[in-house]
Amino acid sequence: MWMGTGNRYKRRRALTPSGLPSVIHSSLTTTTINKQRQTYARRPDIMRFDLLALSAFAPLVAAHGAVTSYIIGGTTYPGYEGFSPASSPKTIQFQWPNYDPTMTVSDAKMRCNGGTSAQLSATVQAGSNVTAIWKQWTHEQGPVQVWMFKCPGAFGSSCKGDGKGWFKIDEMGMWGGKLNSANWGTALIVKNLKWSSEIPRNLAPGNYLIRHELLALHQANTPQFYAECAQIVVQGSGSAVPPSDYLYSIPTYAPQNDPGVTVDIYSSKATTYTPPGGRVWSGFQF
Structure with a gap:
């Protein structure tokens, strides 16, 4: 499963048949992982909360x-x-x-x-x-x-x-x-x-x-x-x-502060919008 964290992704392995995460994080020690599993065993509500928290990231990944x-x-x-x-x-x-x-x-x-x-x-x-x-x-x-x-x-x-x-x-x-x-x-x-x-x-x-x-x-x-x-x-x-x-160069076809690039669509009262990067060329020639 691919989980999003900001603009980065980390791969999380599936749960084991017992319902416990097989890998919590690659940097954790075996002792820490065992303690986490014991906590899940005693408090299944914590595991359910963790899974719900992880599932909240799914829309972020799917949105891209x-x-x-x-x-x-x-x-x-x-x-x-x-x-x-x-x-x-x-x-x-x-x-x-x-x-x-x-x-x-x-x-x-x-x-x-x-x-x-x-x-x-x-x-x-x-x-x-x-x-x-x-x-x-x-x-x-x-x-x-x-x-x-x-x-x-x-x-x-x-x-x-x-x-x-x-x-x-x-x-x-x-x-x-x-x-x-x-x-x-x-x-x-x-x-x-x-x-x-x-x-x-x-x-x-x-x-x-x-x-x-x-x-x-x-x-x-x-x-x-x-x-x-x-x-x-x-x-x-x-x-x-x-x-x-x-003709334009990409990147840099427009400045970062171009009103078509950096805009707050929620506070702006504008009713028109111009995409960045100049006009469409339809094939005409002089």
């Missing part, structure tokens, strides 16, 4: 989420899941280590949740959809953003998303009401656990990274970013590329 697969051209491409070993099957997705959120815009983990490369890629026709799938998500307040990055060449070490080359192709912020309402893009993720975005119809073909980002705003002035990346090959006859004023 990440993209775990994609649907592209009618084909489902598996991604990773939290705590995947390095020997996991090859996928189109950058391998990410865990479900922990990124808390600052300048954190390197902001780009692809700590992932730096993938072994496979998926082909997508310009003008068609890429659908990202989440296994779990519970935060209703926050925007959804989808970004792309054109690789200078082949996938691999030369295509990690470095530099000012990220452009936004899709977003959904808030569409009415107050900031603490459920009228948000991430509320649609809670409901559907998927998000479909159209690749710009006249986008120039080539190798690209696609990045799905959820920004959870449910904790006042404490933004939580969840982003994953995958490798796609765009095909088509288009020639459009985004203008320079639509």
